[in-house]
Amino acid sequence: MPVSPLRLTDIVRDIESGRTTPEALLAATNERIDAGDGDLGVFTHRAPEASRAEAAAATGPLAGVPFGAKDIFDSFDMPTEHGSPIYRGNRPLADAPVVALARARGAAIIGKTATTEFASLDPTPTRNPHDRDHTPGGSSSGSAAGVAAGFLAGACGTQTGGSVIRPASFCGVAGYKPSFRLFPTVGVKTYSWSLDTVGFFAATVPDVSLLAALISGRPMADVPPADAAGLTIGLYRSAVDDLLEPDMVAAWETAARTIEAAGAKLIEIAEPASLSAARDIHAPLQNFEAAQALFHERTRHRDLMGEKILEQLDHGVTVTPQAYDDARRTARIGRKAATTLFEQADALLVPSSIGPAPRGLGSTGDAMFNKLWTLTGNPCVNVPSLRAANGLPVGLTIVTRFGRDVRALAIAAMLEARLAAG
Amino acid sequence: MPVSPLRLTDIVRDIESGRTTPEALLAATNERIDAGDGDLGVFTHRAPEASRAEAAAATGPLAGVPFGAKDIFDSFDMPTEHGSPIYRGNRPLADAPVVALARARGAAIIGKTATTEFASLDPTPTRNPHDRDHTPGGSSSGSAAGVAAGFLAGACGTQTGGSVIRPASFCGVAGYKPSFRLFPTVGVKTYSWSLDTVGFFAATVPDVSLLAALISGRPMADVPPADAAGLTIGLYRSAVDDLLEPDMVAAWETAARTIEAAGAKLIEIAEPASLSAARDIHAPLQNFEAAQALFHERTRHRDLMGEKILEQLDHGVTVTPQAYDDARRTARIGRKAATTLFEQADALLVPSSIGPAPRGLGSTGDAMFNKLWTLTGNPCVNVPSLRAANGLPVGLTIVTRFGRDVRALAIAAMLEARLAAG
Numbered sequence: 001m002p003v004s005p006l007r008l009t010d011i012v013r014d015i016e017s018g019r020t021t022p023e024a025l026l027a028a029t030n031e032r033i034d035a036g037d038g039d040l041g042v043f044t045h046r047a048p049e050a051s052r053a054e055a056a057a058a059t060g061p062l063a064g065v066p067f068g069a070k071d072i073f074d075s076f077d078m079p080t081e082h083g084s085p086i087y088r089g090n091r092p093l094a095d096a097p098v099v100a101l102a103r104a105r106g107a108a109i110i111g112k113t114a115t116t117e118f119a120s121l122d123p124t125p126t127r128n129p130h131d132r133d134h135t136p137g138g139s140s141s142g143s144a145a146g147v148a149a150g151f152l153a154g155a156c157g158t159q160t161g162g163s164v165i166r167p168a169s170f171c172g173v174a175g176y177k178p179s180f181r182l183f184p185t186v187g188v189k190t191y192s193w194s195l196d197t198v199g200f201f202a203a204t205v206p207d208v209s210l211l212a213a214l215i216s217g218r219p220m221a222d223v224p225p226a227d228a229a230g231l232t233i234g235l236y237r238s239a240v241d242d243l244l245e246p247d248m249v250a251a252w253e254t255a256a257r258t259i260e261a262a263g264a265k266l267i268e269i270a271e272p273a274s275l276s277a278a279r280d281i282h283a284p285l286q287n288f289e290a291a292q293a294l295f296h297e298r299t300r301h302r303d304l305m306g307e308k309i310l311e312q313l314d315h316g317v318t319v320t321p322q323a324y325d326d327a328r329r330t331a332r333i334g335r336k337a338a339t340t341l342f343e344q345a346d347a348l349l350v351p352s353s354i355g356p357a358p359r360g361l362g363s364t365g366d367a368m369f370n371k372l373w374t375l376t377g378n379p380c381v382n383v384p385s386l387r388a389a390n391g392l393p394v395g396l397t398i399v400t401r402f403g404r405d406v407r408a409l410a411i412a413a414m415l416e417a418r419l420a421a422g
Numbered sequence: 423m424p425v426s427p428l429r430l431t432d433i434v435r436d437i438e439s440g441r442t443t444p445e446a447l448l449a450a451t452n453e454r455i456d457a458g459d460g461d462l463g464v465f466t467h468r469a470p471e472a473s474r475a476e477a478a479a480a481t482g483p484l485a486g487v488p489f490g491a492k493d494i495f496d497s498f499d500m501p502t503e504h505g506s507p508i509y510r511g512n513r514p515l516a517d518a519p520v521v522a523l524a525r526a527r528g529a530a531i532i533g534k535t536a537t538t539e540f541a542s543l544d545p546t547p548t549r550n551p552h553d554r555d556h557t558p559g560g561s562s563s564g565s566a567a568g569v570a571a572g573f574l575a576g577a578c579g580t581q582t583g584g585s586v587i588r589p590a591s592f593c594g595v596a597g598y599k600p601s602f603r604l605f606p607t608v609g610v611k612t613y614s615w616s617l618d619t620v621g622f623f624a625a626t627v628p629d630v631s632l633l634a635a636l637i638s639g640r641p642m643a644d645v646p647p648a649d650a651a652g653l654t655i656g657l658y659r660s661a662v663d664d665l666l667e668p669d670m671v672a673a674w675e676t677a678a679r680t681i682e683a684a685g686a687k688l689i690e691i692a693e694p695a696s697l698s699a700a701r702d703i704h705a706p707l708q709n710f711e712a713a714q715a716l717f718h719e720r721t722r723h724r725d726l727m728g729e730k731i732l733e734q735l736d737h738g739v740t741v742t743p744q745a746y747d748d749a750r751r752t753a754r755i756g757r758k759a760a761t762t763l764f765e766q767a768d769a770l771l772v773p774s775s776i777g778p779a780p781r782g783l784g785s786t787g788d789a790m791f792n793k794l795w796t797l798t799g800n801p802c803v804n805v806p807s808l809r810a811a812n813g814l815p816v817g818l819t820i821v822t823r824f825g826r827d828v829r830a831l832a833i834a835a836m837l838e839a840r841l842a843a844g
Contacts (some may be wrong), residue, residue: 094722097714097718193603193606217743296517
């Protein structure tokens, strides 16, 4: 079972008040990682001595915060290997902006976290801290597991299908997939430029809000949990609900009743055809772009690539520009339809995954409940508080209108607090 | 004065018919470059022997085509230095997709072409082949000059303000800035992710059309020049027209009369306020993003950066997220307004620059006539055929509705052919 996750809000408060120092806090964290990571496989690289010393002396608002960067984010002081043997030992000259901004605010980039190959589907050896025989999910496997294990108070990842929300759900941590392109993907290995979205992990919703606020300089923290009274929450129903496991059906129902008991109005929203169509073209859109983004790797280093990613790329080269343009058109129509949903509801409540983390490390699970919202670009927040019958976490997602990230975080914080209160 | 530009369409035909071979053609081109580039400064790096041998044996539709890649495009076989001493000797592991695609179609990537620092404003030592005392424009300085000098039959560049259309105008070559995000910016150093657009250079409009067609796999070539009869062409007038030099005023008038004589209807279109506003927020939008994209470089290597780029980045950090969001909103409104223009006209005819290339190498010229269309994402094609009183080229731009790239190329080809005829 995992140690207690580190609360970013606690660290920020304790450093500010002088109760502890970045140096002491980071030393303790690194010791915990030294003792525990061999088994979990959270990190692909740990910070070198010079960076540790710089972080111990940092003074910004994130000083003392142990932060992990998914290993598709460039880092100037550690290799960036994209989960691929092609990039073994690859050393970029500059930090990706999200990493640079976190570091400039004082965060300690204590390591690069394990990613599936090029953030696709071929799994890492990372284990789920809640049960080591289960996957932590992917593709941001190490970032989610590292927060769950108490190694990291914050981490960045990316989502192209369900690579932030799904591992957050499986690992029982808060995950935030911002509105498309709110955070720069510069210096992050591209899979699909229409879909790749930078996101964040932390122990709870207020923690991930504070992290996003301090990195972006936007007013996302100190937002009180939303008042449920007066809110209308949509239970979004679609044909893919047939895939849900009983544990997730029960969790969805529990969350809905909790929101209702808190005073919100619940409504049923049936998926419009334009959004089913949008979900259906996620694959050709993604794979056409991935086949271009990784053209060099696929044509010159095919023997070093995994089976699952090659299946996607080999599909991608069969998608014609005409079919790709049709998919982009369907996506545009879907984005407008998604906006229309929020004329009826303040937020949607949807499952974060099919069920809890599946057994075994051979698959990172299914992104069916995430990929539509990645495509439409709406902000999503995984609320981590519920459990399956086997004790593993199951998460629910709050989705809001494009650009209403603060609202998504506030409503998610409300649900999290209500679930904790019981 | 320049040697004759290489016609890409001729090369493709001559290779196909067996009249010449890639090996012979590339050997002759490399000899010409060896003799002439010392003075012009087109290239930052030339292809190594292994790549030359591979290109000489290539068999794709671009076999034998000497192609230059602006030195902010990653290349696996040559350094990628972004015009900055920070990146001296930087060696990426993979080609940027546009480079990889060109190479896969058989093109010889014969060199990396000079770019202003991070594709901003600090000039390269590159000279204008038409008069070596004049700038070739920027930021894609080497790509434009290399085509004008007959060193390259095709080249890629990028445009964030006016970095494709302006140097194409100054160097008297065809320049094509596609609809935003039609070609991937993956593997290209980011300045502003909302603006950076991959574009192409070739001797004439049919040449650049064929290049774009063969790289993208899209039907952009073999499009006959548009029939002027039945077309409505808008002469787009705005307050910035006051900046135009007499040479450009005359060229604009000549092009308009040529189009009219060919049978098209000309109309006057006055810039709507929403598009003036959009032009005005280009700077805060660009600089906010550039300050994030180059955060690491600016904070850790400031002493190695140029004066002009630092001015932009230092402005960027003063733009608040709120002001940036306002700018993005103004840009969205501007994109819709730009679409509306094409309810009145099939295309717009606008100046490609204020006038011919200014004297001296200290400035790459003004992007005032380009940056609005970069922001709105509309396709633009520089038609190169006219001359200023001093003999230097002046270009006009054909702009069409977003996504109507083939139409822009066809109308530009019509204008080019009519100007050549007389």
